[in-house]
Amino acid sequence: MSQDDERGYGSEPGGRTDDAYSTLGGTRQTRTRLPDGDEGDGYGRRPARNSRSLIMVVGVVVLLVAAIAFANRGGSGDEAEGPAAGKESSAAGAGPTAATGTKPVQDKNGTIASGFAHDEQGAQSAAANYAVALVSAEILKPDIRGQIVDQIFIAERVSELEAKFNQAYDKEFLDKVGLDANGNAAEGLTYVSRTAPVGTKTTAYSATTATVEVWCTGVFGTAGVSSTNPVSNDWFTMTLKLQWAGNDWKVDSFSQKDGPAPVNTDRTASNADEIAKAVEEYGGFTYAR
Incomplete structure (x- = not known):
């Protein structure tokens, strides 16, 4: 998709x-x-x-x-x-995907992890968690969106980006994905937008700034018998430019591109009820490098 x-x-x-x-x-x-x-x-x-x-x-x-x-x-x-x-x-000696022993996350700000270590590992952990929040079902809800933007972005960018998010996720967009003005699916349907980071890579780093690429996969769509937007999976890479601000890593800007994507298997797709049940029963993770 x-x-x-x-x-x-x-x-x-x-x-x-x-x-x-x-x-x-x-x-x-x-x-x-x-x-x-x-x-x-x-x-x-x-x-x-x-x-x-x-x-x-x-x-x-x-x-x-x-x-x-x-x-x-x-x-x-x-x-x-x-x-x-x-x-x-x-x-x-730690391999590239092995835990280093440094505690990556100290706290949570709402549902989003915070208090990341002031090093390259902490920047990657922050980028992974922020990528999940930026492509979530919650950010489509007007009453939650402002909190997410305020928690993720540097203070200088909050007002500007909140206005841009509100413009991007307008009624036309919400109608297109089958949601009402509050970002909720119709009765009997469940909107799904769940992202899982596969890996992270730092392309630039200093004590005050970092650029991190987060390779992600995820499931997106509306689950339900009458859905015209069935849940499917996607692969994409998000690039986040971070700043060390307020004793934590925050996002200054971000962008996204498709892939890398593996070859699809012939596995039989689950029905809408199974997908909706899985989203309700399986909680998300706090991601760390």
Whole structure:
């Protein structure tokens, strides 16, 4: 489904653009057992050992004790889950899609994540969450749209973009997708606009600005027996230009283009009731890089 034909809100309104915390050691115990001698003195007593043998035995025991202490230096499981364990986890070599150990999101502002880390990872996390909000069913509702715009964009752009969103999602647009003036579907129908980021990429970064591309897929349309706009899936990439403002990453501008899209499979499509039920029962995620 084309972004421009169906949703029309993939870019700025008014324009179209293409720990594993592991406890080291645990509570393992080691027992050193000395071999029994075959010879004795007739009273069950072992013959006296020479000093060299005694020194060797003591040395082995000392080494074993030292090894156990080293293995257990992380302490008990509760202690290992503290900051030290987190530091060890984050220091491990992380692949491009692996968690880094840095907490990506500190808080939520309404339903949108906020309090992102002031680094490249935090910028990618912010971009992913903002992409979901910008292509959601909620942003088509006039009484919620202003809150979303205020939470996502830098203060200097809020008034301008709110006016552009209101103009883009006018009655004509809402009628086209089967919604009333309040952004609600007709009785018996469910409007679906659910986006899922597949990956993120930073194309520019500094301490105050960042440009992040978010590759997304999603489902869009109206579910219901009488729907003339059935739910289908789409693939697109959203580019967000961010600024560090108010101790968080905020959007200055954004645009969208189609793809990259994989080849469609021959899987049988679910009926309208199944789609509507899934949207109601399955909640969304907070996305983090």
